[in-house]
Amino acid sequence: MKKTIALLTLAAALAAPMAAQAHRAWLAPTATTLSGSDAWVGFDAGMSNQVFNPDHAAMRLNGLAITAPDGSAVQPENAMQGRYRSTFDAHLTQNGTYKIANVMGGVMASYKLNGEQKRWRGAAAEYPAGLPEGATDVQATRTASRIETFVTLNNPTDTVFKTTGEGLELVPVTHPNDLVVGEPATFKLLNNGQPASGLEVTVARGGLRYRDNPEESTVTTGADGAFTVTWPEAGMYWLNASVRTEGQGETLGSNASYVAAMEVLP
Amino acid sequence: MRLLPIVITTVGLAAAAAPAMAADLTVSVEIPRLNTASYHRPYVAVWIEKPDQSAERTLAIWYQQTRNNEGDGKDWLKDLRTWWRKGGRAMTLPADGVSGATRAPGRQTVxxxxxxxxxxxxxxxxxxxxxxxxxxxxEVVRVPFRWGAANTGAGTGSTELGAVRVAVSR
Incomplete structure (x- = not known):
């Protein structure tokens, strides 16, 4: 019994760095649908209670990647980390859809060394070599977090929707820059490349400060990992899902989360 | 003297026959005169839509044709949200006989x-x-009409558009 409690405490301790995500992480564009020969889009990224309202902590953008329609990487410009939000711009020069994603992952482990409880964090490649000699009672979890959004200059394209097979990923059936009030939109979630079935997806609309009802909803993915949302109102929406599996012995546990910001137009 | 009526009849027939072969589509759009501190002429798109609301083709798109210190006129085409999504974004502009400069308040005809x-x-x-x-x-105004026979239709906007009239001449 005592052991169970200890384990639970341990699990809580392990989750602590992720507990920051009890605050919601978001990466929001200033515009998603653009026209002309080129365009600039600004992005804010933060962790907060109310989605898109910067009031808690700026997001660290160590894993930021902007992918152009042709697959090339775009350098973020005018990057700045404020108290409550990180911000940067992207200059869109190609026609089509861009993906802006902050992808982080690694291994979190807890172990005992000389009877003392310790924790370790590092890249997946450094595990388990990164643990000190003589570490016992090792419990490790592989983490994968993907926070992304999409913007389109002129006609939408789907070249940036290629998945990597790592962590939770979204496969759009409906284009994420083609969302309109009242029309159903379908997306699929994959976990390590496999359909993520039975997953609860939270759908929350921004602008909560100016209304009383959170108007949040959840939808569960089907056997093929697909879920459908019919947008009740225009606005910037936050979609989130996460999946967690416990480790067993040598097998690492996993903790994967996915966040997208999608704009729905009237 | 007897020839004259025949000539007139022929001309009359020709005039009547021409539209039968060629039915024109005329759309008149009233751009309201608005009393506002900073008036800019609206961007306007006119297109034919199938009953399922998919776009058939764009007939006119009026937007700023030049670049000024605020940007290129095409930068704001996306603000015609419905048109942009239903086909505008797939067009190459300028388009011959379709794109043009913004129009002044009053009745404009296509x-x-x-x-x-x-x-x-x-x-x-x-x-x-x-x-x-x-x-x-x-604002978006929809006016139903039939292609294939002479008919007219009318609708009206309430804020950014006034009367919209559609006429098919035979």
Whole structure:
């Protein structure tokens, strides 16, 4: 019994760095649908209670990647980390859809060394070599977090929707820059490349400060990992899902989360 | 003397026959005169829509044709949200006979000769007019009409658009 409690405490301790995500992480564009020969889009990224309202902590953008329609990487410009939000711009020069994603992952482990409880964090490649000699009672979890959004200059394209097979990923059936009030939109979630079935997806609309009802909803993915949302109102929406599996012995546990910001137009 | 009426009849026949071969589509759009501190002419798109609301083709798109210190006129085409999503974003602009400069308040007319609508199947359609104005609003007006016989239709907007009239001449 005592052991169970200890384990639970341990699990809580392990989750602590992720507990920051009890605050919601978001990466929001200033515009998603653009026209002309080129365009600039600004992005804010933060962790907060109310989605898109910067009031808690700026997001660290160590894993930021902007992918152009042709697959090339775009350098973020005018990057700045404020108290409550990180911000940067992207200059869109190609026609089509861009993906802006902050992808982080690694291994979190807890172990005992000389009877003392310790924790370790590092890249997946450094595990388990990164643990000190003589570490016992090792419990490790592989983490994968993907926070992304999409913007389109002129006609939408789907070249940036290629998945990597790592962590939770979204496969759009409906284009994420083609969302309109009242029309159903379908997306699929994959976990390590496999359909993520039975997953609860939270759908929350921004602008909560100016209304009383959170108007949040959840939808569960089907056997093929697909879920459908019919947008009740225009606005910037936050979609989130996460999946967690416990480790067993040598097998690492996993903790994967996915966040997208999608704009729905009237 | 007896020849004259015959000549007149022939001319009359020819005049009557010509529209039978070529039915023109005329759309008139009233751009309201608005009393506002900073008025900019609206961007306007006029297109034919099938009953399922998918776009058949764009007849007119009026936008700023030049670049100024605020940007290129095309930068704001996306503000015609409905048109942009339903086909505008897939077009290459400027488009011959379709794109033009923004129009002043008053009645503006778009006449599309039948030759340009060759291939349009007879049937029920909508004319959709969408207007979006800088520092102003956006409005969409739909007017049903039939292609294949002479008929007219009318609709009206309430904020960014006035009366919209559609006429098919035979």
């Amino acid at each position: 006449t599309v000769p039948a030759a340009r609508l060759r291939g349009l199947q007879p049937g029920q359609y909508n004319i959709v007019v969408e207007a979006a104005r800088e520092l102003g609003g956006r």
